[in-house]
Amino acid sequence: MAQTTVVSAPGKVLISGGYLVLDPKYSGTVVSTSSRFYTVVRDDISTSSNSIRVRSPQFLDATWGYSVSTAEGTVAVEALSTKYVCAHLEPISSEMTSTCTSKSNNKFVHLALQSTLTLAAEISGIASVGERLSRGLDISIVGDNDFYSQRETLAALNLPRTLASLHQIPPFMPTKGPLSSVHKTGLGSSAALITSLVSALLLHFSSIPASALDTPKSPGRALAHNLAQYVHCRAQGKVGSGFDVAAAVFGSHRYTRFNPDVIDGLMGAENLRSQVLRPILSPENEDWDHVIRPFKLPPLTRLMLADVDAGSDTPSLVGKVLKWRNSNPEDSLALWTSLDKLNTQLAATLVDLSDLHDKDPGSYITAVKYIASMQAIQAIRAKMRDMGERSGVPIEPPEQTQLLDACVALAGVVGGGVPGAGGYDAIWLLVCEPLDVAPDIPPRERVENVWANYTALDVSPLSVVESLAGGVRVEAIDSIRGLEEATRPV
Numbered sequence: 001m002a003q004t005t006v007v008s009a010p011g012k013v014l015i016s017g018g019y020l021v022l023d024p025k026y027s028g029t030v031v032s033t034s035s036r037f038y039t040v041v042r043d044d045i046s047t048s049s050n051s052i053r054v055r056s057p058q059f060l061d062a063t064w065g066y067s068v069s070t071a072e073g074t075v076a077v078e079a080l081s082t083k084y085v086c087a088h089l090e091p092i093s094s095e096m097t098s099t100c101t102s103k104s105n106n107k108f109v110h111l112a113l114q115s116t117l118t119l120a121a122e123i124s125g126i127a128s129v130g131e132r133l134s135r136g137l138d139i140s141i142v143g144d145n146d147f148y149s150q151r152e153t154l155a156a157l158n159l160p161r162t163l164a165s166l167h168q169i170p171p172f173m174p175t176k177g178p179l180s181s182v183h184k185t186g187l188g189s190s191a192a193l194i195t196s197l198v199s200a201l202l203l204h205f206s207s208i209p210a211s212a213l214d215t216p217k218s219p220g221r222a223l224a225h226n227l228a229q230y231v232h233c234r235a236q237g238k239v240g241s242g243f244d245v246a247a248a249v250f251g252s253h254r255y256t257r258f259n260p261d262v263i264d265g266l267m268g269a270e271n272l273r274s275q276v277l278r279p280i281l282s283p284e285n286e287d288w289d290h291v292i293r294p295f296k297l298p299p300l301t302r303l304m305l306a307d308v309d310a311g312s313d314t315p316s317l318v319g320k321v322l323k324w325r326n327s328n329p330e331d332s333l334a335l336w337t338s339l340d341k342l343n344t345q346l347a348a349t350l351v352d353l354s355d356l357h358d359k360d361p362g363s364y365i366t367a368v369k370y371i372a373s374m375q376a377i378q379a380i381r382a383k384m385r386d387m388g389e390r391s392g393v394p395i396e397p398p399e400q401t402q403l404l405d406a407c408v409a410l411a412g413v414v415g416g417g418v419p420g421a422g423g424y425d426a427i428w429l430l431v432c433e434p435l436d437v438a439p440d441i442p443p444r445e446r447v448e449n450v451w452a453n454y455t456a457l458d459v460s461p462l463s464v465v466e467s468l469a470g471g472v473r474v475e476a477i478d479s480i481r482g483l484e485e486a487t488r489p490v
């Protein structure tokens with residue numbers, strides 16, 4: 001019987017621990033977002049047997065075709081030619097003629113398919129994979145609007161850059177351009193994409209139990225994590241800390257990275273067909289020594305994110321900071337030690353606030369009205385600026401400092417900073433959401449007013465908030481507004 005598997009995974013915001021989290025001696029605090037990536041896997045006879053069509057309908061020319069061979073007892077996923085994709089697989093909607101120039105391949109998608117089907121064959125047998133593929137697969141991938149700047153859409157709708165305006169934009173809005181030219185907002189699109197894709201495939205091929213993603217911890221979720229980390233690192237050609245994939249899999253948490261040696265043997269392998277993945281990626285492999293500790297933002301606070309239209313190249317920033325660290329061991333150790341202490345203090349304070357709410361909601365609600373700017377957040381900003389100045393990297397450049405200071409000065413703004421590697425990409429704020437603030441203006445509205453009228457930088461809000469829904473999960477396609485329509489095969 002034809003089967004459809006739908007899986008989503010959240011984006012991420014690293015609110016503290018940027019750079020330090022690359023070293024397993026330190027931890028970072030990552031918040032998973034309400035904005036999610038969705039993968040829909042459909043048995044689809046319109047694609048020929050043993051072929052897979054992958055579509056990203058939010059982009060032009062974003063259809064990729066793959067043939068799968070299991071003839072030699074191993075799985076081989078080959079990218080089909082652009083010509084074949086355009087002639088046989090590119091969905092051409094009735095009102096448009098084909099201008100198909102689909103790129104012949106998508107490295108991230110290709111590697112996810114090859115690795116997951118190889119693992120599926122190791123777990124369930126090559127015959128099982130072949131049987132599942134006998135009808136062909138149609139895979140569609142969409143991301144919530146916040147992953148991509150909506151500035152142009154708001155302008156076209158003549159709407160102001162406010163949270164209310166963002167809610168007027170239809171879900172899964174087409175970007176009207178190719179993937180290569182989209183303006184991302186830094187929520188970890190590739191990590192969320194890879195996590196939802198490999199998890200959906202593991203479920204579709206029955207490599208993990210259907211219930212594997214029903215609980216925050218399970219061997220199936222752990223396997224999906226390890227596989228997603230490997231695929232993401234290999235596709236990116238580098239091993240970052242992995243906090244973004246960990247947030248996509250587990251949701252908000254305090255993260256300590258895994259030792260990159262665990263996938264060392266896989267990263268350089270030329271012949272992906274002959275790889276034996278299961279022993280290395282198995283959740284029973286204790287070399288996966290990452291640590292996931294519970295964390296969530298306190299009740300009656302709200303994460304607010306702004307997309308600052310300047311953009312930064314994270315790998316370049318990371319390279320410069322690590323070069324400074326290696327060239328200044330004593331200086332950097334002192335700074336990282338003090339920064340880590342503040343990072344840990346911030347996380348502990350936020351967790352304590354959640355515990356306070358659980359113990360005495362009434363008192364907590366009153367307290368929220370009077371929370372002063374949490375000094376640790378400000379001190380962390382100062383240390384991150386210091387690290388940037390010492391390493392010659394614009395971690396919190398003056399323009400971002402000016403914007404953040406303008407926001408933190410507002411009543412009800414607990415604090416904020418530059419997420420992750422920093423730079424000019426974005427800022428985050430933690431804002432009180434008191435139940436009743438009349439006759440005052442709610443803090444969220446104060447921030448929106450500053451952002452809407454800010455001229456020194458081009459600041460646009462994202463609608464995203466923290467998600468307490470946890471990490472990757474199975475979805476019912478009809479329960480997600482617009483998903484069935486956005487991913488329906490043309």
Ligand SMILES: Nc1ncnc2c1ncn2[C@@H]1O[C@H](COP(=O)(O)OP(=O)(O)OP(=O)(O)O)[C@@H](O)[C@H]1O
Nearest residue numbers: 056106107108141184185186187188189190191193
């Ligand atoms: N919506 C999508 N559909 C298909 N492939 C995608 C999509 N988004 C990203 N990819 C794949 O992932 C690769 C890396 O994407 P991207 O540069 O957005 O990752 P990223 O740096 O993690 O993004 P972010 O800045 O949001 O964290 C792209 O080159 C493409 O191959």
Ligand SMILES: C[C@@](O)(CCOP(=O)(O)O)CC(=O)O
Nearest residue numbers: 018019240241242420421422
């Ligand atoms: C700088 C770093 O610690 C965080 C990067 O975060 P972001 O991609 O800027 O959100 C790199 C990493 O952890 O992989």
